[in-house]
Amino acid sequence: MTALLEIDNLSVGFTRDGETTDVVRDLSMRVEQGARVAVIGESGSGKTVTMKTILGTLPPNGRVLGGAIRFDGQDLLTLAPRDRDRLKGTDISIIHQDPLAAFNPVFRIGTQMDDVLRYADARLGQPSSAADRGDRITTVLRQVQLQDPARVRHSYPFELSGGMRQRVLIGMALLHRPKLLIADEPGTALDVTTQDEILRLLDDLVAAQNLTLVLVTHNLAVVRQNADYVYVMQHGRLMEHGLVRQVFDAPQSTYTRQLIAAIPPLYGAGVTAQSGRGTAKLIELAAAAKHFAAPKRWFAKPPPSVMAVRDVSLVINRGDCFGIAGESGSGKTTVARMIMGLLAATAGKVEIGGRDIASLRRDPAFRRRIQMVYQNPASSLNPKRTVAQMLAVPLAFAGDTAHPRRVAELLAQVELPPEFARRYPHELSGGQKQRVAIARALAVRPEILVLDEPTSALDVSVQKTIVDLLLSLREQLDLTYVFISHDLSLMRNFCNRIAVMWRGMLAEQGQTDDVFDRPVHPYTRALIAAVPVLTEAEAARKPQITLAERRAVLASTVE
Amino acid sequence: MITNRQRALRRLRHNPIAVIGGLMVISVILAAIFAPFVAPFPSHAGAVVDFRHRHAPPDALHWMGTDNVGRDILSRVIFGYRVSLTLVAGVLGVAMPFGVILGMAAGYFRGRTEFIIMRLTDIMLAMPPLVMALAITAILTPDLGNAMIAITALWWTWHCRLIYRVTSAIVTEDFIEAARLSGASHTHILLREILPNCMAAISVKTTLDAGFVILFGATLSFLGLGVQPPTPDLGTMVSTGAQFLPDQWWEAVMPGLGVLYAILGFNLLGDGLRDMLDVEIG
Structure with a gap:
């Protein structure tokens, strides 16, 4: 088999405030014609930067420090900018991660696809007619299984669901029958059922059109379903690579083993079943409902209210x-x-410990x-306050006077060292931030x-x-x-x-x-x-x- | 681990424009404070007449030339900065906190509070500032204090709008709700949670505004509504000097350059701060 894409000892660095840090180090990779290759890694692993280097879309402060990238017999890093631009969106295509951010909200889908196609044709020196491009767009929208291509072309991005937008993005990447298709976290932003549809579609398209796929993802399970060969990256280095089955069955590096072990199993002996503690009723919802009234309008009938929740009855012990x-x-x-x-609640009742919450x-x-821990610690911690300051508020609320001791105690409970009391959120990692958020919730006991x-x-x-x-x-x-x-x-x-x-x-x-x-x-x-x-x-x-x-x-x- | 301050300093070093702006601002401030020691002819700040040297073009003795009664223009520009900076301190010292408090209240409490404050702001913004200032200084006597009142009455609206927008964005963050859930009072949330997150925007806006206040003050005194002679004021000097254009060009141009230098300094510094602190100003 011939290699379509070959990366040799690639190093990429980013310069910020006069300091260069390398984010990809000595990376070598080989993607054969018609292969389905996955690049897996967590945040900061350098997987996205690698893809950007291949595409030539590194931000201005990013620089290739060494190595070579060969695509289809050409050295991408020494290629003239013009020739390189010609490959972008034609021979090499990317499916972007965020199905909303990838579109300009003020233009119709058809217009945006037409622009992409027209410029790509112009770059290739094969100008095309509007009618011809229209046909090609319709064909490609059919390929990504959008039922009504004409309607999709006339829609604005916000009129389509997340799944449909993701399909359009896949279609856009396929407009020029790319030799290499890069999919950056496809479907990650979508619901699980929609993501599954997208991944199946991608797989069908790759098989039907004999595409070469590089799938960038953080999700091991997606790798198993959609790739044959996998590269595992961590902190900009290649940890391991091999056939998906081999890597999953007998991982060689500790990192891969950790990664696999960290994934909670859905079935089997690995499941850790949790048990309750008795049947003392604590929270009860009885036929609870919530309607959100639409905002009042001047000179017009108010729109109907949105039923967010209806008829929910449950008991939490x-x-x-x-x-x-x-x-x-x-x-x-x-x-x-x-x-x-x-x-x-608009209707029904919500009781905590037998008393109506109202x-x-x-x-x-x-x-x-009752306290809450939020999804995104970047938003739930005030960037301008230290950990100790953040904990002081709920401690005072709980009537705790011996602050320094309780702060240390709380940090110990969430397994953080006491010195962390003086840190600001930006000095903490994502996991540490979430621990602080948990400590804050626990502060009022x-x-x-x-x-x-x-x-x-x-x-x-x-x-x-x-x-x-x-x-x-x-x-x-x-x-x-x-x-x-x-x-x-x-x-x-x-x-x-x-x-x-x-x-x-x-x-x-x-x-x-x-x-x-x-x-x-x-x-x-x-x-x-x-x-x-x-x-x-x-x-x-x-x-x-x-x-x-x-x-x-x-x-x-x-x- | 690199602290915020270290990062800011590092960014500053890579932003020579901001450093130049900062040096210009510092030079203006120092010159104003130490005017009696810096100015070559300190006495020329007052009602001095030296007809032997009137209308002298710039030379080694009088770097900016002399005016129609023979006073050294450079000395008067330096003393003029005192008036300009007093104006800046007075206007921004009142308008900024006033606007910030109203803007935070509107953005945090929403509802009726927001409606009243923001519509009031809209009304104030709809009035042509120069006409308003002319009216105010015409009713009261034209002097520095009243010019200050006139400018302040208009200026707070810009701070109010900016901080309203910043606050509206911050209140949607989870940490505000989290603070409320852990028993924080409104005062705590406004002063300890929201205000620190507004500081970057406030400092950039205030720096950029300083230049504009100087300009606005100069415009008022150019029209004869600011500081009255013989106190040296940049706007008044330009207006007096303009009578002798084009032959004695330096008498209008030099004080004009003095205004330009100060405003440019504040603008460069403000832009640099904006890049450093990474904030959006409307």
Whole structure:
């Protein structure tokens, strides 16, 4: 086999404020014609920088420090800028990660695709007619299985769903039948069912058009499904490479082993089942509903209100780790905020410890009983305040006077050294920030913690350490958790009971084992089936549901 | 681990324009403070007449020449900076905190508070500033203090708008809700959580504004509504010197260059700070 892309000892550095740090070091890689290659790594691994170097789209402060990149017999790094530009978007194409940011919001999809095509044709010196380009665009939109290409072409980006935008992006990358297709985290920003559709589509296209695919991702399970060969990167270095099966079955480097071990299994012996602690009722929702009224308008009838949550009834017992699962827009966050007392239920009731939350909302004693940990620690920690300052507020609220001792105690609880009290958020890593956020929530000695996707902004290996910390804190402090997440594999190993939300309603709830082993609701089955897993054994135990069945469920109207 | 301050200093070193601007500003401030020692003819700041040297072009003795009564223009420019900087300190010292407080309140409390403050701001912004200032100084007597009041009455709106926008963005961050959930008071949230995050925008805006206040003050006194003679003021000097254009060009141009130097200094420094602190100013 001939190598389409060959990278030899590539080093790339970034210069900032007069200092150069290398982000890719001595990277060698070989992608053969027609291969499906994955590059996997966590944040800061240099995987995206490598792709940008191949494309020639490094930011101005990035510089190649050494090595060579050969593509289709040409040395990309010594190629004249003009010749190199000619390859971009034609022979080498990229599918961008963020399906919204990749579009200009003020132009129609058709116009943007036409621009891409027209400039690429011009670069190649093969000017084309508008009609001809229109045909090619329609063809490519059909290829990415968009039902109504004419309508898509006339739509603005915001009129399309995330999944449709991702399809358009794939289509754009395919306009010129690229020899090399780079997919940067395809579908990562989308819901799990949509992501699964996108990955299947990508795989079908690669097979049908005999494309060479380089898949950049942080998700090992995606690698297993969509690639044959894998390169594992960490801190800008290549840790390991080999056939996907070999690397997964017998990882050579410690890093790969850690990475695989950090992924929570969906089925099998590796699952750590959690158990509840009795049946003392702590939180109860009875037929709770939340409507959001649309803003009033002048001189016009008010638009109908949005039903975010309807008819949700559930009971959370003391000591439970109760998971609320769902995709975006399912209403899971609204339920969490109703439990927190941050949103008042429009109908039904929400009770904490037998008392209606409406009467508790402004009661400081209640505020101390229930606290929240947010999804994104970058947003939940004030960048201008030190850890000690951040902890001082809730400590004063709890009436704790011996601050320095309690600050050290709290930091010890989240397994951070006491010196961290003086640090600012930017001096902490993502995992450390999330630990501080947990410490802040614990400062008032609460009995309930609402965890809103507390690990989804973190790398997998860090995610594991945070989950372990939360589990041990639950033991030590006798906490009750309400865990909001879209990550079913994680919930399988973290929650003793789980509720699946869909379109503002509860699709299903029960013991975690029951829900995963014997899902009843068709949506639950579809959702679990779409979760990417690491091993064949797990894939075999997932609910078996055909693509057509799943599409029928997702397209069905509310029963 | 590299601290914020070290990073800022490093960025400063790689931003020579900002350093030049900073040096210009410092030179203006030092000259103003030590004017009696720096100016070659300190007495010329007052009502001195030296008809032997009137209308003298720039030379080794009078670097900027002399005016129509023979006073050294350089000395008067240096003393003029005192007036300009007093004006800047007075205007921004009042307008900035006033605008910041209102802007934070509007952005944080929303609802009716926001409506009242921001619509008031809109109304103030709709008035032509020069006409407003002319009206105010015409009703009151034209002097430095009243010019200050006139400019301040208009200036706070810009700070209010800017800080309103910054605050509106900050209140959506989770750390504000987290602070509220952990029992923080409104005062704590405004002063300890939001204000520190506004400081970058405030310092850049204030620096850039200093130049504009000097310009606005010079315009007012050019029109005879600011500082009254014989106190040296850059605007008044340009206006007097303009009578002798084009033959004695230096009498208008030199004080004009004095204004330009100070404003350019503040603008360069402000732009440099903006790059360093990475903030957006409307």
